[in-house]
Amino acid sequence: MESTISDDSRTLADRVFTRLQDDIVRGALLPGTKLGEAELASRYGVSRGPLREAIRRLESRKLLERIPHVGTRVASLSLGDLIEIYHIREALEGMAARLAATHMTDAEIHSLVELLGQHEQQQDLREDVAYFQREGDLDFHYRIIQGSHNGTLIDMLIGGIYHMVRMYRYQFSTVANRPQRALQEHRRIAEALESRDAEMAEILMRRHISRARQNIEAQHGLGAADSFSSETKQGPGPVEQSK
Amino acid sequence: MESTISDDSRTLADRVFTRLQDDIVRGALLPGTKLGEAELASRYGVSRGPLREAIRRLESRKLLERIPHVGTRVASLSLGDLIEIYHIREALEGMAARLAATHMTDAEIHSLVELLGQHEQQQDLREDVAYFQREGDLDFHYRIIQGSHNGTLIDMLIGGIYHMVRMYRYQFSTVANRPQRALQEHRRIAEALESRDAEMAEILMRRHISRARQNIEAQHGLGAADSFSSETKQGPGPVEQSK
């Protein structure tokens, strides 16, 4: 059920880049999995040329780890890295919220409020709203980032950080275990945007992300961040290719 | 640990990536220049395969703009983008300074202070300290970023943003026209780090970068602070380098 599937990027390299990124982010390829070029090439039905270009791009995005003459593996990242990312998100998305309070159009804000309404309905309908809320949360943040109208910031956040966030979420099953509260916080942020209160929007957004981070820290034990690299070699065989 | 960043990489693709990036950042290739693959391949003495991989990586770093089936050009970026970048630097390097105040070792801080001493001497020796101060400024910021001991932040700043900053500096000849003042601000930041005052370090760093941004804005006559998001792709006319 993919909406707007195709960036039908004209070139094969771009398409395999997108597909590979999706497979990594969605957890179809487990972190640490060794990716043989020949295998991937036959899997995606392309030659090794475009595949290597895609790999280099994913490597730039820190989704793949490559060692020259050895091979490429799906980036297996520690909990500490996730915490680092959340700290950065706090700074960057706080800034995005502040900018959004000024630069967002009325239509954009209205649409955002509508989105929150949908989330509330979904919340009312089912308790098992993990997946929807999870995606919805991303959607909410996406819109505010876009609302900053700062192209560089948008690229950095959406093109550079959010893929990692999504990968972590799937990996750790970091389902928002407090969707109720998160939704309330979203609502507050939206209210600040509606009243064009930039400072308040930034503060609330920073708080929101900070709480999410604390939640993760508490959920996964404590912050023994450094020595947490489980090097268990995952078997390369059972990689499912979800269409 | 390798200190020389030049061409330490074993593979041709990595080396041509580094060399191409250097040529772009240092202004050897003017923004807007169309890069033919065959020409570049012969210039760097490699085949088109590794070259294309390097191009894809530079494209990810926003140093190259590529249009499928059309070609690749050196990213020609507007002044507005530079302002955006400085806003982001303000948030990110402010955070870096705050973290550095806590996580930097005494040795690192001491070395930083020594570096500032060298800058002062250079400043005393010659008035035409543009180049040294320029590189020195980068060096100062580099060290504080590294001092944050936040790997993701370091990657994002040094690997993702600073190349653009350097490119802009060469392009606009944005030489620090107030090295005296900048050096003073650096000194203050270092003092805050010495006294482990995280909050102060962040505030001073944010101020420092904010002033640099204002300086650029004033220097280039673009007084419009709010509407810097000129979405219209203002082609920098004179760089039409077609053969």
Place this chain on the structure above:
DNA sequence: CCCGGCAAGATTGTCGACAATAAGCGACCC
């Protein structure tokens, strides 16, 4: 029994050639 060197296998890195697409240009039609 353990360690170091060596060879075989496999995988990655690189290259040259072929195919597909878009820009440039001229001729033809309105």
Place this chain on the structure above:
DNA sequence: GGGTCGCTTATTGTCGACAATCTTGCCGGG
């Protein structure tokens, strides 16, 4: 005379093959 269509050409995209390097298993020596 202007506009549009089709062809030419150059450039990019893709592919298969060759070479370099790392890994792995084996053999011999200490």
